[in-house]
Amino acid sequence: MWILNNNIMRIRKYILVAGLFIFTIYSSFAQSIDLKNNECPAKSRLAKLGVEIFIQLAGSKDFREQIGASGETVEQVQAVENGQTCSALNDFISNNRKFNNINQSYKDTDKQVYFYKTDNFYYVFWGRKPEFDDRPATGPKTLFIVIKNDLSQFWEYYF
Amino acid sequence: MLKMNLFKQLCLIVLVSLFTACHEQELPTKERTEDFILLQNDAHFEGLVSSLKGNTNQRTATNYLNAVDLSRAITWYDSATAATFYSANLVTDVPSIKTSFLLSENEAGEVNGLIIEYILDVDWYNSLDEFPGWNAYNGQLKIRSMEGAVLYSTEIENGATKKLSNQRLSSYTCVTYNTVVGQTCAGPGGQEVCYPVYEMVTECFPTGSEGGGGTINMADHAWQTLPKRAILEVDYVLDPPGTLPKVCGDGMVSDGNGECVPKPDPCDTGNNILDSEEIQSDLLKIWSGSNANNGDIPMDERLEQGGWIIEINGGYDVVFFPPTFLRDPCGMSPPSNWKDLIPDNIVGYVHSHPFYIGENTMGPCGTGGETSYKGGPSRPDYVFLTELMNHLSNFSIKGYVIDGNKIYSYDYRYSIGIVKYNRCGY
Numbered sequence: 047m048w049i050l051n052n053n054i055m056r057i058r059k060y061i062l063v064a065g066l067f068i069f070t071i072y073s074s075f076a077q078s079i080d081l082k083n084n085e086c087p088a089k090s091r092l093a094k095l096g097v098e099i100f101i102q103l104a105g106s107k108d109f110r111e112q113i114g115a116s117g118e119t120v121e122q123v124q125a126v127e128n129g130q131t132c133s134a135l136n137d138f139i140s141n142n143r144k145f146n147n148i149n150q151s152y153k154d155t156d157k158q159v160y161f162y163k164t165d166n167f168y169y170v171f172w173g174r175k176p177e178f179d180d181r182p183a184t185g186p187k188t189l190f191i192v193i194k195n196d197l198s199q200f201w202e203y204y205f
Numbered sequence: 206m207l208k209m210n211l212f213k214q215l216c217l218i219v220l221v222s223l224f225t226a227c228h229e230q231e232l233p234t235k236e237r238t239e240d241f242i243l244l245q246n247d248a249h250f251e252g253l254v255s256s257l258k259g260n261t262n263q264r265t266a267t268n269y270l271n272a273v274d275l276s277r278a279i280t281w282y283d284s285a286t287a288a289t290f291y292s293a294n295l296v297t298d299v300p301s302i303k304t305s306f307l308l309s310e311n312e313a314g315e316v317n318g319l320i321i322e323y324i325l326d327v328d329w330y331n332s333l334d335e336f337p338g339w340n341a342y343n344g345q346l347k348i349r350s351m352e353g354a355v356l357y358s359t360e361i362e363n364g365a366t367k368k369l370s371n372q373r374l375s376s377y378t379c380v381t382y383n384t385v386v387g388q389t390c391a392g393p394g395g396q397e398v399c400y401p402v403y404e405m406v407t408e409c410f411p412t413g414s415e416g417g418g419g420t421i422n423m424a425d426h427a428w429q430t431l432p433k434r435a436i437l438e439v440d441y442v443l444d445p446p447g448t449l450p451k452v453c454g455d456g457m458v459s460d461g462n463g464e465c466v467p468k469p470d471p472c473d474t475g476n477n478i479l480d481s482e483e484i485q486s487d488l489l490k491i492w493s494g495s496n497a498n499n500g501d502i503p504m505d506e507r508l509e510q511g512g513w514i515i516e517i518n519g520g521y522d523v524v525f526f527p528p529t530f531l532r533d534p535c536g537m538s539p540p541s542n543w544k545d546l547i548p549d550n551i552v553g554y555v556h557s558h559p560f561y562i563g564e565n566t567m568g569p570c571g572t573g574g575e576t577s578y579k580g581g582p583s584r585p586d587y588v589f590l591t592e593l594m595n596h597l598s599n600f601s602i603k604g605y606v607i608d609g610n611k612i613y614s615y616d617y618r619y620s621i622g623i624v625k626y627n628r629c630g631y
């Protein structure tokens with residue numbers, strides 16, 4: 047009986063140590079994810095130009111009217127540089143299976159995600175990295191996500 | 206002893222230096238023969254091409270010179286002009302056009318270059334049961350300056366000039382024929398089979414009056430160096446001698462890649478550029494090069510193709526993007542010096558989307574692509590056009606996209622929208 051109790055005690059101790067170990071690992075990992083999540087993507091001159099074109103494009107006029115974005119102007123276009131906003135937008139991507147798949151598929155390629163904004167909307171899309179700003183390339187229409195600035199709604203547009 | 210050694214070493218260095226200096230100045234001997242000689246990786250020819258490169262900062266010329274295949278050239282001496290000529294292929298992506306670079310070097314060491322385009326008449330080529338020989342050749346011949354200007358343009362019928370579009374040069378007639386310049390052997394050791402290597406030769410010579418009557422005197426122009434003969438090489442990898450060309454049925458034409466496609470409707474769009482016969486011919490080449498003649502071709506085997514649209518001699522032409530523009534089914538990525546490659550007189554740029562409406566482009570274009578291709582220019586296409594316009598400060602430049610269903614024209618007026626045309630000319 048004494049031997050059995052002693053074994054149970056020992057097992058509890060192991061479980062406690064293992065639990066502490068797992069908790070420590072998880073905490074540091076979670077912290078690193080948070081740090082990464084706050085990072086804003088690099089800015090690109092050509093990516094910004096793409097948003098400016100979207101705002102003026104006749105082909106997107108109906109779409110912009112439908113989502114209430116027809117009042118946005120080229121002058122308002124700027125990169126998202128606030129860590130909290132970038133964190134929220136990174137979460138927005140991670141929490142959507144489709145967007146997350148797209149984001150993952152561009153890892154280790156010459157493309158990256160971009161976050162831009164106007165007064166009332168965020169624009170999330172993928173394009174060539176800023177180091178290619180000196181050489182614009184032709185390419186296919188790809189997903190261009192327009193998000194209300196309170197993150198309450200989003201719309202997909204292929205452009 | 207030490208002094209002696211030093212003296213010997215000094216002498217040796219002087220001798221080696223002298224030898225090296227002499228060797229550097231002595232380019233490989235040029236044979237003065239009117240026979241055609243095949244050169245391979247010839248240092249003298251490479252040196253001449255380099256000297257031309259060093260003497261020009263003109264974009265189109267540099268572009269041409271960078272595409273010269275230096276590994277293989279034909280040379281001959283022409284006693285009539287007392288000049289040695291060299292001919293080499295230009296590396297291009299369009300199999301139905303053979304482009305050659307012709308270089309002349311006269312007694313005074315003056316070096317001039319010309320570009321020669323030989324455009325197969327695909328209808329003729331595909332109407333044959335057997336190859337009739339070059340003396341029955343049908344197609345187009347264009348001679349361009351190094352700056353890309355068309356100096357001479359003619360259609361060749363049965364190996365001889367059919368009509369001349371450039372009346373300034375109406376006093377010239379060209380004939381085309383084959384000549385053997387060597388042989389090539391292939392096969393495993395001891396079982397090699399050898400074939401003669403032919404080169405197609407086009408001779409242009411004066412017939413009738415020259416100058417006067419409002420024509421431009423040859424001496425005023427760069428094309429005064431128009432050689433007596435222009436060598437045009439045939440790619441025997443693509444067109445091996447003795448093979449029968451593919452024959453297409455009624456209402457079909459070759460797509461330039463060995464397949465028959467329905468004969469395209471000519472363009473009557475009201476758009477001057479699209480309605481130009483030259484542009485329609487170029488669109489066919491672009492579409493053929495895109496390998497998207499039908500929707501059964503796997504999408505990852507298709508390629509975007511394109512070029513600059515230029516205005517020239519009152520008409521339009523396409524200067525195809527050089528091989529340094531990296532291509533895939535979903536885009537073309539230019540080199541960092543792309544601005545230097547823009548030809549003069551540009552009025553637009555055209556490229557293909559090698560897809561048909563409704564196709565799922567996510568496979569070749571990635572997960573961000575369209576599940577159902579809808580056509581029209583993309584964000585990168587607009588960005589490319591905007592960068593082009595900004596660089597040249599020319600906001601009249603238009604973009605054109607051709608796909609399996611439509612032609613789209615777009616310009617800086619994003620708010621005006623896209624003009625769609627039914628597919629024509631390709």
